[in-house]
Amino acid sequence: MNDENRISVVINTRNAEQHLQQVLEAVKGFDEVLVCDMESEDATLDIARRNGCRIVTFPKADHKSAEPARTFAISQARYPWVLVVDADEIVTPELCEYLYRRVNGPDCPAGLYIPRWNRFMLRYTKSISYDRQLRFFRREGIVWPPYVHTFPTVQGRTEKIPSSEQNVRLIHLADETISDLMRKTNAYTDSEILKRSAKHYGLGALIGRPAWRFFRNYVLKMGFLDGLPGLIRAGMDAFYQFVLVAKIIEKNKRMNIE
Template identity: 30%
Template sequence: MTVLVQTKNEQAAIGICLEGLSAFDEVIVVDSNSTDRTVEVALSHGAEVVNFTWNGEYPKKKQWQIEHLRTRHPWLLFIDADESPSAQLVDSIRNFVNSDPNASAAQLRLEYHFAGRALRRGHRVKKTVLLHRDRSRFEPIDDLNIPGMGELEGHYQPTCDGPVVTLRGLLRHDDVDPVRTWFDRHNRYSDWEAALRLQSERRRGNREQRSRQGRLFQRVPFKPLVFFVYSYVLRGGVLDGRAGFDYAFALASYYWQIGLKYRELRDGRTSGEVAT
């Protein structure tokens, strides 16, 4: 089983992440030209480090790894430096890759932490990040001229040639950086989402690669309000206390940003250009 850890200036988190991956026999840190001690810390924990420099074209970072890294195993687990699997998830992954020869990928459920607090209820996230390299891929969605994501594949699912299953256990996601970095990232992401929404051809391609839940949510009117009610009330985020409110409100604000930026682009009230 090969784990591919995605990093760029993650010196504060990478050590904790790698300590949680001791059950896997191949761990590769794929670093995007970090300027801090990320690489030094990764090497000190015994990880192999591969540098990735994006050339501004496809493939982007994850698909580049599928195409170019020579790994010991066909199953690849993509995780971020602020993520680590629970013991139950490690067992589930091991059993899955050894017993399901026809599957293409697996979804992992997140134990999401926001502003230092674990969220037990509210909006739940699944990520399709355990991929068989011969049966899964990140298709180009024609977003090279759209700001916001850069070298990263955006918020869409990989294309899989066979069944995708959901595993038991949780992938802990706990960002150690200040909460302002969450808002910085989502400000960029909303630029990307708004531009894709404006360009109908690109949006269709992107929508096809979203999860079923994501495709349904794309069609919902008044998304910020609907999401807040769904996450905080219907899904019980209120029971997570202040953290549940903060997360539901922050994500609702993210969807509001996307809508506002989309309308600005649509109405030509920005100097930025969107390629056609």
């Protein structure tokens, strides 16, 4: 295999010891595993070293998510193709095989949206169990905005991996509790308002955005089939939107006063 068809796995970490060993075992079939660590204080680096990973560091500073370190980490990869994996996500063998088949075949796109399976309250719920993440792409020219819930800018055509490809996915190991979601809501909305600084929301958005998000997850995505977990998760997602809009309104009012 020539270098043009090789793949680097990039993993951003910060105190990620809980699932890291399992995550690294799942990516041993790739050409390189690069860990970009944000000053971890647990066993993260020891685990990475034991598994033969190449390690680079990025200052933690006051960052509340991995996004500020993404572009730097990707730029440090040795090979032209990059698969970005979070420190609590498993790459299935089928996904590994699929990616190599694509880069060695004709007409491979510059980026691929990968299916990801998530769980909540010990189960995979209809409302949030499945999403697609733009995690595989050519390294050249990649810019990842330093805000939470953003996708990288890819130079070229992108595709979605079809659902007909059985087990070609990322598996999200995190089983988020309501306390986890509350912490993330506060941290992530603080980060997200930075990319929405030009927005001027009012009463319509404060009511409409949470209502739409609840309707989408609970009705359109059939979260109602999951009983109470589906109802709670749809409600938490709606609450996230309420807090986000409320913080933007608050920020704009404070700026106007100043």
